[in-house]
Amino acid sequence: MSTAVVVEAPGEHRLVAHAPRDPGPGEALVDVHAVGICGSDREVYQGNRPEGYVRYPLTPGHEWSGTVRSVGAGVPGSLTGRKVVGEGFRNCQVCDRCHAGETTLCTSGYEETGFTQPGAMAATLTLPARLLHVLPDDADLTAAALLEPAACIAAAALKANARPGERVAVVGTGTLGMFAVQFLTAVSPAALLVVGSGRDREALSRQFGATDFRTRDQALPDDIDVVVETAGSASAARTAAGLLRRGGRLVLTGIPAPGAEGLDPTDLVVRQLEVHTVFGAPPDAWAHTVRVFGAGLLDPLPLVTHELPLTEFPAAIELVGAGDPKVGKVLLRP
Numbered sequence: 001m002s003t004a005v006v007v008e009a010p011g012e013h014r015l016v017a018h019a020p021r022d023p024g025p026g027e028a029l030v031d032v033h034a035v036g037i038c039g040s041d042r043e044v045y046q047g048n049r050p051e052g053y054v055r056y057p058l059t060p061g062h063e064w065s066g067t068v069r070s071v072g073a074g075v076p077g078s079l080t081g082r083k084v085v086g087e088g089f090r091n092c093q094v095c096d097r098c099h100a101g102e103t104t105l106c107t108s109g110y111e112e113t114g115f116t117q118p119g120a121m122a123a124t125l126t127l128p129a130r131l132l133h134v135l136p137d138d139a140d141l142t143a144a145a146l147l148e149p150a151a152c153i154a155a156a157a158l159k160a161n162a163r164p165g166e167r168v169a170v171v172g173t174g175t176l177g178m179f180a181v182q183f184l185t186a187v188s189p190a191a192l193l194v195v196g197s198g199r200d201r202e203a204l205s206r207q208f209g210a211t212d213f214r215t216r217d218q219a220l221p222d223d224i225d226v227v228v229e230t231a232g233s234a235s236a237a238r239t240a241a242g243l244l245r246r247g248g249r250l251v252l253t254g255i256p257a258p259g260a261e262g263l264d265p266t267d268l269v270v271r272q273l274e275v276h277t278v279f280g281a282p283p284d285a286w287a288h289t290v291r292v293f294g295a296g297l298l299d300p301l302p303l304v305t306h307e308l309p310l311t312e313f314p315a316a317i318e319l320v321g322a323g324d325p326k327v328g329k330v331l332l333r334p
């Protein structure tokens with residue numbers, strides 16, 4: 001009998017017997033290959049996920065890849081056997097934001113795989129087939145398990161609209177930061193600066209296309225055209241804004257702790273900075289990510305440092321929160 005992780009309440013989890021749920025109309029049943037753990041999964045386990053953005057008891061897992069085992073009525077049978085990844089947001093499809101393609105802003109309320117709906121820390125996952133994105137037949141499913149965070153950064157890259165020859169920068173050197181470097185490299189910038197809190201990701205940043213690497217305590221430029229912030233702290237947001245030329249473009253993807261001091265509105269207005277934010281990934285960002293991945297322009301595998309069996313969920317959670325620079329992306333294998 002296969003197993004699934006269930007977080008009963010903050011700090012309480014158990015492994016339970018898992019039986020696949022047959023897909024209903026419009027649904028697909030996916031055999032999970034791998035599922036990634038990120039900081040938000042740690043929030044679920046610790047109980048500090050913002051109110052309304054988690055529902056216990058819960059099977060976590062929103063970063064995943066797998067293969068379609070079967071489909072329900074109304075779903076093309078040709079999906080069966082295909083390698084896939086899937087969007088997390090369970091949007092209503094009928095509100096004005098959904099019709100505009102902004103599914104992460106659905107006005108019917110927040111529902112997301114792995115937070116309020118069953119996630120992929122199980123042998124199988126049943127979900128609406130409309131959320132699936134089909135991968136090339138030769139896709140590496142271990143690498144593809146990281147396409148959810150990549151899609152979030154694709155959303156940032158699309159909003160940043162960096163153009164060839166511009167000077168660009170990334171603040172933050174975690175998984176999101178390394179994906180931001182890859183997406184920005186793909187647009188042929190004149191220069192690509194990465195700013196980190198330490199130098200542990202310098203070599204990887206340069207491998208992915210960075211032309212310069214500095215820590216926050218070093219002298220930093222103030223003439224950058226586009227900055228993508230991925231570190232998730234208020235100080236990182238301020239550092240990112242300080243890098244920009246007058247009229248520059250900033251995209252914030254990190255979520256600071258509640259009560260954090262924000263950007264200086266006077267500075268934003270006087271320097272006429274263009275500021276965008278990202279929370280999750282809408283369908284166009286997912287489609288863009290899958291295309292870029294399929295074209296070989298996105299390489300997630302160097303970010304994976306640990307692969308553990310599903311039964312090692314507590315150890316995986318500890319690894320993610322240990323603050324060890326040698327720990328990158330941690331994957332669970334059902």
